[in-house]
Amino acid sequence: MGKEIFRSLKKKLCQIRSKLVIYYFTFLVIPMAMMILIFNVAIHVMKNSEAQYTMNILSQMNNNISETMNRIFTQTARAAVDKSLWSILEKSKEDADKTRGEDQRTVTDILLRYLGDMPFIQSVNVLGYNGEIYSLEDGGASLPRDYVFTNSEWYQKMQAFGTESLLVPTHKSYDMLAENQENNVITYVREIRNDDSSMGYLMLEVETGIFTSYIDSSYFKKDSSIIIIDSSTKKVIYHTKPEYINSQFREGYLSQILSNSQGYLVTDTHKEEQEIVAHTTSEEAGWKVIYTLPVKVAYKSIRSLTFMAVYIFILCIPVAIGLAIMVSKNLTNPIFVLRDCMKEVEDGNIQVEIQVQSQDEIGELSISFQKMLEHIRRLIGEVYQKEIHRKQAELNALQAQINPHFLYNTFQIMDIMAEEKEAYELSDACQALSRIFRYSIRKKEEVSLKEEIEHVKNYMYIQNIRFGDRLEVIYEIVPDTLDMEIIKLMIQPIVENAIIHGIENQDKVCRISISSLVTNDVLSIIVEDTGSGMSSEELSRLRTEINRDVLESGETKRREGGIAMRNVNQRIKLRYGGVYGLYVHSQKQKGTKVILNLPAKRVKDI
Structure with missing residues (x-):
């Protein structure tokens, strides 16, 4: 029974309305604490002000006394x-x-x-x-x-x-x-x-x-006293009350003021009437100049400040209560709306729309929650589309493997027959084609750059048989990049495209260079040819084609070779993200450069 009561009480205290009540109660206490603090600060400030004022007056009076006594000493010495x-x-x-x-x-x-x-x-x-x-x-x-x-x-x-x-x-x-x-x-x-x-x-x-001539009564408050004593004999040289002159000074604070040349203190509280004591020293005469004032006289003005603080505190109570009711309502209503919307999302309804009712932090929180829902809906759509793309790519790859399997077996038979007939050049071509198709039907999608380059060399061997001296290939592969990861069949489509547009449409020798480099953890593979190149309009159309979505329909007329580059670009982005991909640069009659950017990571790290 006791545990249930405790849990119920704890639940109520955790509610925002209960917390607001506690906060409002705290707000009622804070003004009182502030008034006490202000009161203490005021006392401190007034004490410092009184002390500074008194010390200034004493200092001036002491200067006058010292000047007079010094004049007496000087003139007497001259007469002597x-x-x-x-x-x-x-x-x-x-x-x-x-x-x-x-x-x-x-x-x-x-x-x-x-x-x-x-x-x-x-x-x-x-x-x-x-x-x-x-x-x-x-x-x-x-x-x-x-x-x-x-x-x-x-x-x-x-x-x-x-x-x-x-x-x-x-x-x-x-x-x-x-x-x-x-x-x-x-x-x-x-x-x-x-x-x-x-x-x-x-x-x-x-x-x-x-x-007496040095003491202006207008400078000192009522009931204050000016005392001058001899530091060595402790006798009173001057007192505003003449009956104390020439008597022995016996106040309890005497030893304290004699140990310092000047200062300011308040006598002990056990004394019948506390006094403020300020003192300074006339070095020429060896006298102590003392000013005393009852504490109740010095701090009389603080009483009015106390009454004012209490009056303000009493006025703050009803104002704070009224504000508490209004603020509680304004704060809790938008929170309850946001809570109900969150419950709907928790139940699976992410299409809910929040009506923002305020422009404060609660309103900003509601707007942020609504933006988060929109972002979630957009991410779900993107993930769905990417999954469709991936499934389609797998289907395309599966379909593409049917013909290479058949052709691989066929070329194996042709190779055997060519060797039997001693047609060795034909046999080498069949072996190259066999390696090409065997590489293309491998199920592993990620390969090393070295394996991809070997595949390109097999492909170029077949092309060299066809074109002879009209085709030159230069490999400038950095050795340290050979074991880096690359997607299978990425370079060969680019090289094939360079041959089609670099040698088939012209009679001159076409030079193709394939190079690699690593910059800022990015592996770049560059395929550059000396073919006919493209005009700026053709290049713009090609770049648009390359960046088309992989599933867009092929109803529009495309530039030949654009599909291969687009597929390579989409495979890179789907695999590694949007910051990587394929980039084309070209000039008419000067050639074309294609750059493939991938993350620089090694096959053994996969």
């Missing part, structure tokens, strides 16, 4: 090698105290010359080993006269590392200077050194507000 400044710092404490006022004005001029066009510099101080401290008095903060820089932390670091300059991360101004300036600054210290020894230090403070 100013010889006027050297001459002031080379003075002893006593001499410096005497010229304090003048030296302060000189230092102010030097500092203004190199650093005066940088409004973001909060203060500049020159510290000498002679104990003197000079500052930029143009509104800048100054250190007290008793400030001992050799006891400062920054000095200890520079001595320990042996560096000529030091960039101190963000700190409160009063942490380094004596004045109670509580704004956040970045301190840069540069050693003043002549050719022989260190003379002091040039120290300046830069307001962290300088970074």
